[in-house]
Amino acid sequence: MVQYPLETDDDLFFRLRKGDEQAFAALYRRRQGAIYRFAMHMSGSPSAAEDITQEVFLALLRGECGYDRERGTLSGYLFGIARKLVLRNLERGRSDVALEGDEDDAVPRELAVTDDPLAGLTRHETIEALRRAVQALPRRYREVVVLCDLEELDYADAAVALGCPIGTVRSRMHRARALLLEKLNQERKPRLSVEAWKPMRCAV
Amino acid sequence: MNCQEFWNAPPRQGRNVTPEQASHVAACAACAAQWECHRSLGAGLRSLAEELRRVEAPPRVEAGVIAAFRSQARSQVRHSGLSWWTPVFAWASTAAAMTALAFFLLRTVPSTTVKPGTVAAPHRTAQPSVQWAALETPAAADADLDEDSAGLGDGFIRLPNATRIEPNEDVNVVRVEVTGSAMIAMGLPVSEDRASETLLADVALGPDGMARAVRFVNDSGTF
Numbered sequence: 001m002v003q004y005p006l007e008t009d010d011d012l013f014f015r016l017r018k019g020d021e022q023a024f025a026a027l028y029r030r031r032q033g034a035i036y037r038f039a040m041h042m043s044g045s046p047s048a049a050e051d052i053t054q055e056v057f058l059a060l061l062r063g064e065c066g067y068d069r070e071r072g073t074l075s076g077y078l079f080g081i082a083r084k085l086v087l088r089n090l091e092r093g094r095s096d097v098a099l100e101g102d103e104d105d106a107v108p109r110e111l112a113v114t115d116d117p118l119a120g121l122t123r124h125e126t127i128e129a130l131r132r133a134v135q136a137l138p139r140r141y142r143e144v145v146v147l148c149d150l151e152e153l154d155y156a157d158a159a160v161a162l163g164c165p166i167g168t169v170r171s172r173m174h175r176a177r178a179l180l181l182e183k184l185n186q187e188r189k190p191r192l193s194v195e196a197w198k199p200m201r202c203a204v
Numbered sequence: 205m206n207c208q209e210f211w212n213a214p215p216r217q218g219r220n221v222t223p224e225q226a227s228h229v230a231a232c233a234a235c236a237a238q239w240e241c242h243r244s245l246g247a248g249l250r251s252l253a254e255e256l257r258r259v260e261a262p263p264r265v266e267a268g269v270i271a272a273f274r275s276q277a278r279s280q281v282r283h284s285g286l287s288w289w290t291p292v293f294a295w296a297s298t299a300a301a302m303t304a305l306a307f308f309l310l311r312t313v314p315s316t317t318v319k320p321g322t323v324a325a326p327h328r329t330a331q332p333s334v335q336w337a338a339l340e341t342p343a344a345a346d347a348d349l350d351e352d353s354a355g356l357g358d359g360f361i362r363l364p365n366a367t368r369i370e371p372n373e374d375v376n377v378v379r380v381e382v383t384g385s386a387m388i389a390m391g392l393p394v395s396e397d398r399a400s401e402t403l404l405a406d407v408a409l410g411p412d413g414m415a416r417a418v419r420f421v422n423d424s425g426t427f
Contacts, residue, residue, distance in 0.1 A: 021274065028266060029266070032261045036259070036260060037256055116244045126248045150253045
């Protein structure tokens with residue numbers, strides 16, 4: 001099989017548009033994981049994530065594929081398609097998992113968490129706590145965290161994917177982080193209070 | 205830099221802190237503590253990202269998209285195959301349609317089956333009033349355009365390259381309206397100043413449907 005290790009996404013894209021199957025497969029293998037994970041985070045459903053991933057790459061094959069390198073990277077374009085498909089999926093109510101805290105219009109108050117909620121946790125505990133916290137974020141904050149923190153997209157690419165200005169991405173990131181810290185703190189406090197209980201001998 | 209400015213554009217995770225941001229964190233204990241939380245959160249998110257990096261779409265998704273790609277490639281090959289012969293086909297269809305239209309126009313007068321030697325135009329009352337170039341040029345002597353060579357007589361002129369009508373052949377005679385330019389194109393002697401006019405003519409068609417001879421009828425439909 002021909003490998004395309006040095007080819008950019010754009011090179012692969014133009015090759016696949018000319019019918020190069022190897023280029024299409026290379027682009028798919030390069031980008032499918034991120035698209036699948038994004039769809040998984042946003043839909044909460046593995047089957048929906050599979051469908052969305054498939055649809056994203058099929059969209060590249062269609063004649064009316066609207067990718068324009070002047071507007072942003074191919075990666076941002078793919079995430080943008082995935083996001084639209086996720087929203088369509090959620091609107092249809094086909095999501096297998098009910099999404100918690102999707103009150104997107106609720107603007108979180110400014111938070112000032114100064115105690116590190118992750119201090120003292122093992123790596124595994126940290127990962128599990130963060131996974132729950134990210135999943136509990138409202139959609140508009142979850143998507144920026146997934147794109148920018150978990151998939152390490154630039155703010156510019158995230159803005160293309162989300163269809164909003166970079167400033168909006170930046171402000172949502174700031175609020176999303178604050179919300180994450182608050183959720184982690186809320187989760188940690190009961191644990192601390194339980195740990196604070198000391199076993200006592202029954203006096204009776 | 206004050207606290208508001210610091211949090212308006214906080215340093216991105218994994219990126220270098222600018223000197224202004226560093227000096228603010230050094231000077232402001234509250235922002236330093238909060239920033240420490242954010243750094244810890246960023247480190248945790250990076251761990252989560254590393255953990256999740258192993259998660260990928262199942263192989264059946266790749267199989268599905270590759271199958272779709274191949275299917276589309278096949279259809280594109282079919283389309284590209286169409287692309288070169290479609291214009292040819294279109295031109296051929298157009299030519300056929302034009303021929304059919306011309307044939308339809310030629311059949312504006314009902315045809316009658318006649319025997320050689322008995323051709324008689326129903327309105328034959330006078331000699332054609334058409335001013336034939338053939339009468340004015342040496343081409344009139346051309347054997348192909350000779351009345352007698354058509355084999356029908358009665359003013360029929362054998363068309364160039366058409367076979368002579370044998371005495372026992374059945375012929376159809378159709379009366380048509382045709383432009384002088386079309387007659388010129390067929391090699392018949394029509395003066396150029398009448399090229400744009402519509403003329404009446406009887407066309408003798410052989411059993412094979414091919415035009416063999418023509419005779420001109422004057423504008424009033426009579427010889």
